Amino acid sequence: MRTVRDIGEFGLIRRLARLLPTSPDVFEGVGDDCAVVRLGDTVALVSCDLFLEHVHFRRSTATPEDIGWKAAAAALSDIAAMGGAPLYVLVSLACPGDTEIAFVEGLCQGLTAAAGQAGAVIVGGDTARSPEAIVLDVAVIGQTVGGRYLCRKGARPGDVLAVTGHVGRSAAGLHALEHGHDGPALLAAHRRPQPRYAEGRWLCRRDGVHAMIDISDGLVQDAGHLAEGEGLGMDIDPGRLVSAPELERYCEEHGLDALTFMLTGGEDYELACAIAPDVYDGTVRAFQETFDTALTGVGRFTDAWRGVRVAGQEPAAGGFDHFAR
Amino acid sequence: MRTVRDIGEFGLIRRLARLLPTSPDVFEGVGDDCAVVRLGDTVALVSCDLFLEHVHFRRSTATPEDIGWKAAAAALSDIAAMGGAPLYVLVSLACPGDTEIAFVEGLCQGLTAAAGQAGAVIVGGDTARSPEAIVLDVAVIGQTVGGRYLCRKGARPGDVLAVTGHVGRSAAGLHALEHGHDGPALLAAHRRPQPRYAEGRWLCRRDGVHAMIDISDGLVQDAGHLAEGEGLGMDIDPGRLVSAPELERYCEEHGLDALTFMLTGGEDYELACAIAPDVYDGTVRAFQETFDTALTGVGRFTDAWRGVRVAGQEPAAGGFDHFAR
Numbered sequence: 001m002r003t004v005r006d007i008g009e010f011g012l013i014r015r016l017a018r019l020l021p022t023s024p025d026v027f028e029g030v031g032d033d034c035a036v037v038r039l040g041d042t043v044a045l046v047s048c049d050l051f052l053e054h055v056h057f058r059r060s061t062a063t064p065e066d067i068g069w070k071a072a073a074a075a076l077s078d079i080a081a082m083g084g085a086p087l088y089v090l091v092s093l094a095c096p097g098d099t100e101i102a103f104v105e106g107l108c109q110g111l112t113a114a115a116g117q118a119g120a121v122i123v124g125g126d127t128a129r130s131p132e133a134i135v136l137d138v139a140v141i142g143q144t145v146g147g148r149y150l151c152r153k154g155a156r157p158g159d160v161l162a163v164t165g166h167v168g169r170s171a172a173g174l175h176a177l178e179h180g181h182d183g184p185a186l187l188a189a190h191r192r193p194q195p196r197y198a199e200g201r202w203l204c205r206r207d208g209v210h211a212m213i214d215i216s217d218g219l220v221q222d223a224g225h226l227a228e229g230e231g232l233g234m235d236i237d238p239g240r241l242v243s244a245p246e247l248e249r250y251c252e253e254h255g256l257d258a259l260t261f262m263l264t265g266g267e268d269y270e271l272a273c274a275i276a277p278d279v280y281d282g283t284v285r286a287f288q289e290t291f292d293t294a295l296t297g298v299g300r301f302t303d304a305w306r307g308v309r310v311a312g313q314e315p316a317a318g319g320f321d322h323f324a325r
Numbered sequence: 326m327r328t329v330r331d332i333g334e335f336g337l338i339r340r341l342a343r344l345l346p347t348s349p350d351v352f353e354g355v356g357d358d359c360a361v362v363r364l365g366d367t368v369a370l371v372s373c374d375l376f377l378e379h380v381h382f383r384r385s386t387a388t389p390e391d392i393g394w395k396a397a398a399a400a401l402s403d404i405a406a407m408g409g410a411p412l413y414v415l416v417s418l419a420c421p422g423d424t425e426i427a428f429v430e431g432l433c434q435g436l437t438a439a440a441g442q443a444g445a446v447i448v449g450g451d452t453a454r455s456p457e458a459i460v461l462d463v464a465v466i467g468q469t470v471g472g473r474y475l476c477r478k479g480a481r482p483g484d485v486l487a488v489t490g491h492v493g494r495s496a497a498g499l500h501a502l503e504h505g506h507d508g509p510a511l512l513a514a515h516r517r518p519q520p521r522y523a524e525g526r527w528l529c530r531r532d533g534v535h536a537m538i539d540i541s542d543g544l545v546q547d548a549g550h551l552a553e554g555e556g557l558g559m560d561i562d563p564g565r566l567v568s569a570p571e572l573e574r575y576c577e578e579h580g581l582d583a584l585t586f587m588l589t590g591g592e593d594y595e596l597a598c599a600i601a602p603d604v605y606d607g608t609v610r611a612f613q614e615t616f617d618t619a620l621t622g623v624g625r626f627t628d629a630w631r632g633v634r635v636a637g638q639e640p641a642a643g644g645f646d647h648f649a650r
Contacts, residue, residue, distance in 0.1 A: 001426075002427075003425055003426065004420060004423075004424050004429060005422035006426070009453075012426070015426065015430070020437060020446070020447050021441065029449060030447075030450070035449035037412070037466070039365070039367050039412070040366045040367030041365045042365030046413060046415055046464075046466055047415070048373075048415045048449070048462070048464055049417075049451050050417045050419055050452075055419075056453070087362070087364070088351070090360070090371055090372070092374075092375045094460070097328060097330035098329075099329050102327075105341070109344060121345070121351060122355075123351050123354045123360035123371065124354060124355050124360035124371065124372060125355070125373060126373050126462070127337060127338060128375040128377055128381070130377060133456065137417045139415055139417075
C-alpha cells in the first residue's frame with residue numbers, strides 16, 4: 001500500500017483536490033495560499049495553517065509567546081500573499097492536561113499580538129486535550145480589497161521574479177539556535193517573522209504584477225509554485241540575491257554559504273511576485289519609496305523550460321516537504 | 326504552577342477570552358458555538374473543531390470515511406446551532422508519513438460527504454507530518470439567513486427547553502462499540518451523526534425561539550450553557566425525555582439506564598433551544614409538520630436558582646470536559 005511519504009505533501013494535495021466537488025462561488029480552491037470565495041457581496045479569503053510541536057516548534061527553544069506569534073504569522077501571511085486584508089482568526093489548541101495555564105496564556109498573547117499587527121482579531125476556536133504534543137491550527141478569514149487578489153497562477157514568460165526584503169534569515173536563525181550560536185537579528189527573524197501585509201496589498205493593486213506567493217518553504221520551492229502555476233520555467237540569478245548584512249556576517253563567521261540559506265531557507269514570509277518587465281523599474285522605485293524595504297528582481301520566468309533553475313542549473317534540493325523526512 | 330486540568334476546558338476558555346481584544350465588527354466572539362462577524366454586507370459565522378486520534382476517535386473502531394464524516398459534522402453542526410447556512414470548509418490534517426494514501430482518501434470522502442449534505446464545499450486546508458497520531462481540524466465558514474442568528478444567550482425565565490429528535494443514541498453506540506454489542510442503529514448514530522441544518526435555520530426564523538445550542542457534550546451540560554448564558558436555572562423533567570426505540574431496547578437488553586445516556590451522552594448533534602411558553606405549542610406543531618422529527622419540551626428555565634437540575638435535584642455528573650480526564 002502506498003503511503004503519503006511516497007507521494008509527498010504536494011502529491012497528496014493534488015490527489016485529494018481531485019476528490020473535491022467545486023462550486024461557482026469558489027473562485028480559487030485547493031492549491032493556492034488561500035481559498036477565494038464569494039460571501040454575500042464580498043470576495044473573502046480563507047486559509048488555515050497547522051503548527052505542531054516537534055514538527056514546527058520545540059518548547060525547549062521557543063517561548064510560548066514566540067510560538068503563538070509564529071503560528072499566527074504563518075497563517076496570516078497567506079492572506080498577505082493574495083493581497084488581501086486579514087480580519088478574523090480562529091485558533092484550535094490541543095494540549096496535555098498538565099500544560100501550565102501560564103504557558104497557554106503566553107501562546108494566546110503571541111497569537112493576539114501577531115493578529116493585532118495584521119489588523120485582525122481572534123474571534124473563536126476550539127480546545128481539546130492532546131495525549132502528549134501541543135497542536136495549534138490557525139484559521140484566518142480575510143477579504144480582498146476592491147475584489148482584487150493575486151494567485152500563484154498568472155506569471156507570464158519574460159516576467160521578472162521579484163522578492164521583498166531579505167530571505168534566508170529565519171533559516172539562519174534556526175541554525176544559530178540549533179548550534180548555540182549568537183545572532184540576535186537572525187534569531188528574531190526566526191522567532192518573530194513579519195509578514196508583508198501592507199506590501200502585499202500594495203503589490204496587488206499595482207498593474208503588471210501578475211502572481212504572488214509568500215516564501216514559507218524556501219525561495220526555490222515557492223517561486224517554483226509560481227512557475228508551475230502557468231507551466232513555465234524560471235531562472236534565478238544568484239548574483240542578484242542580496243544577503244541581509246546579519247546573514248552575511250553570520251555565514252562568514254561560521255564558514256557557511258549564505259546563498260544556500262537564501263535559496264532554500266523557509267519561514268521568512270517575504271513575498272515573491274511576477275512583474276511584467278515593462279513596469280518592473282517603476283514598480284520597484286515606487287515600492288521602495290513607499291515601504292523603505294527592498295523589492296529585488298532575482299530571476300525571470302520563461303517558456304523555454306519548466307521548473308526552477310539557478311544560474312541555468314537545476315538545483316539539487318528544493319524546500320520543505322512535510323512528508324519527505 | 327496551575328495547569329489547564331485544574332481549571333478545565335471552560336475555565337481555560339473564559340480565562341483566554343479575557344486576553345482578547347474585540348472589534349465592533351465582531352457581534353459574538355469566544356464563548357458561543359460560532360463567532361458571528363461582519364464581512365462586507367454579510368453577517369458571517371465562523372467556527373472550528375478539533376478531531377484527534379486517541380481522544381475523539383480510534384482507527385481500530387472507525388473507518389476513515391466515518392472519521393472524516395464525524396469531524397466535519399461536528400464542525401458543521403456549530404453553524405446549524407446558530408441557525409445559519411454552512412458554505413465553506415477548511416480541513417487541516419496532520420498524519421504520520423507512513424499513513425496509507427487510501428486512508429487519507431477515505432477521510433477526504435467522509436469529510437466531503439458530510440460537507441455536501443450540509444450544502445458546503447471543502448475549499449482548502451493544510452497538511453503536515455505528525456509524529457504519531459492523526460490530527461484533524463475542521464473550520465467552517467457560513468452565513469446567517471437574513472442577518473438572524475441564535476446564541477447561547479437569550480433564554481428567559483419561563484421559557485421551555487425543547488430538544489429535536491432523540492438524544493443519547495451516539496453515546497449508546499459508543500458503549501456498544503466498546504463492549505462488542507450489537508446495535509446497528511446506535512452504531513450508525515455514533516459513526517454518522519446527522520446535524521440539524523434545516524431545523525436550525527427554521528427555528529432561527531421562528532418568533533419566540535430565544536436561544537439555541539447543539540448537543541455535543543450532553544444534554545445537561547449543553548442545556549446548562551443556555552441557562553448560564555442568562556444567569557438562569559433550569560429544571561429538566563426526565564419523564565418528558567422520550568427514548569429512541571433502539572436506545573430503549575439496547576438498555577433493556579444490557580441492563581442499562583437509558584436516562585443516563587439521554588442526560589449525559591454527547592455527540593448526537595441534536596439542537597436544544599429556549600422557546601417562549603406562549604408560542605411553544607404552535608412551534609412544536611409546525612416543526613413536526615415540517616420535519617417529521619420530534620421537537621420535545623423537556624425542561625423549563627427559571628430565575629429561582631442557577632444551574633441545571635433534573636427533577637429538582639442537582640445532577641452528579643455533567644458532560645464532557647476535555648481536560649477533566
